[in-house]
Structures are given as C-alpha cells and as structure tokens.
Amino acid sequence: MKKQSALTDTDLNDLIQRCLKKDVVAQKRLYDAYAPKMLALCIRYMGDRDAGMDVLQDGFVTVFMKLRSYKGEGSFEGWMRKIFVNEALMVLRKNDALRYADKIDNVPAASMMQSNDDAVSRMGVKELTALIESMPPGYRAVFNLTIDGFQHDEIARMLGISSASSRSQLSRAREWLQKRIEELY
Secondary structure (H helix, E strand, C coil), rough: CCCCCCHHHHHHHHHHHHCCCHHHHHHHHCCCCCCHHHHHHHHHHCCCCCHHHHHHHHHHHHHHHHHHHCCCCCCHHHHHHHHHHHHHEEEEHHCCCCCCCCHHHHHHHHHHCCCCCCCCCHHHHHHHHHHCCCCCCCHHHHHHHHHCCCCHHHHHHHHCCCCHHHHHHHHHHHHHHHHHHHHHH
C-alpha cells in the first residue's frame, strides 16, 4: 500500500465510473488512495494488524460490489468508512467477541475515574493507539464507534445490545484505558 495524494472530486468521480466498469487499474488506484486510512480504522476495531488486513480486504470487496449504491451524497470516504466499520463488526460478532457486551451491569458515568491529563499528554499517538487496540473486543468496539461519532442508540442496534449496555461498555472502556495509562505513567 503506497500512499497516494488526495483525489480531487473530478478524479474521484472519474475513478468511481471506471471502477463501475470493472477497470482493474481504477480499482487499484482507489485501493491505493484509501487503503491506508481504512487499514488504520480496521486495526483500531480489530486490535491487530493481521485481523485488520483481513477486514480491509473484505471491505474493499464489499466497496466494489456496492459501488453502484453510492449516490454521491455525502463524502465518499464517509460512505466507505461505514462499510469498513460494518465489516469489522460483522467479524467481531462472528467470532463471538461481543457475546458478553449485553451481560454487563450499567456503570454510572459518575463512578468513572477522573482523567489524568498529565499522563495522557506524555503519551504518544502510537502508545495510545496500542492501548486502544489491546482493549477487550466489546469495550474496543463501543469505544471506537463512539469515537467515530455514533450515538448509543445506533451502537446498540449495530451490536445487538441495549443502549444501557452500550453506555456501560463505554464507561468500562474508559475506566480500563484510564487504569492502563496510570500504570504506564
């Protein structure tokens, strides 16, 4: 995956049209343009690079299969992100990684530990990313979906859990992350 420069709207529209015609050169260019960002997203959800690469490949297959459904409304990258998030969640569900997400009692947000801003400020992006990737799958899924802007009702529908469980999982994810940061710093 080599890094490509950003595509202009005209280039992107042309590329999409060529991909719809099964042009493999255009498909490769689209892959090269978006694979680095989508891989980072996949790794964030899956917790490791190998599983992230598997989701990346499946996600691009889905992108090319569903390309006709992209109507040009909203950003293309946003449309793709939804596909990759859904692919990651599908794998997590299939592997039963989210099995206990609805079995955890609700933890009030007020009981969460206060963040240690000093410790977080000393961490690098790679260190924080590694901690997120090492979270238990249920925590990681809800945490990432929240970061990606989903509301608890949406997360609950996506994961097949209750909204209260989604809030609880996020609370526990934050608590888990806070504890690991404090252990490191």
